Amino acid sequence: MGKRKARPRRSFTPEFKAEMVELCRRGDRSVGQVAKDFDLTETAVRDWVRQAQVDAGERDGLTSSEREELVALRRENRRLREDVDILKRATAFFATETR
Numbered sequence: 001m002g003k004r005k006a007r008p009r010r011s012f013t014p015e016f017k018a019e020m021v022e023l024c025r026r027g028d029r030s031v032g033q034v035a036k037d038f039d040l041t042e043t044a045v046r047d048w049v050r051q052a053q054v055d056a057g058e059r060d061g062l063t064s065s066e067r068e069e070l071v072a073l074r075r076e077n078r079r080l081r082e083d084v085d086i087l088k089r090a091t092a093f094f095a096t097e098t099r
Contacts, residue, residue, distance in 0.1 A: 007041075020045055021052040 023034050024045065031049060035042040053059040062070065 017048045018052070021049050024049050025052075 020034055020038065020040070023029055024031050029037070031045050032042050034040070035045045050059065050061075051064060054061040055063050
């Protein structure tokens with residue numbers, strides 16, 4: 001069995017994802033069929049359906065807006081830690097300069 005070539009990472013608009021979720025929710029096609037018809041991975045479509053259920057309150061988990069906020073807070077936290085680290089090094093540098 002040969003190894004499959006890795007598929008390049010693609011990004012999709014929220015509208016496209018919502019359309020795929022709607023196709024799955026209607027019940028006309030399964031997640032696997034939607035993925036196959038639109039050349040998507042089944043995992044991606046399944047994740048979009050799961051996230052749509054969370055956003056609609058049908059399932060427990062972080063909503064999309066909560067995820068975005070968490071990402072922004074983590075980014076800000078990382079930047080603030082870097083700022084504190086720079087200030088600590090600067091304080092140590094100037095403390096040795098004044099002696």
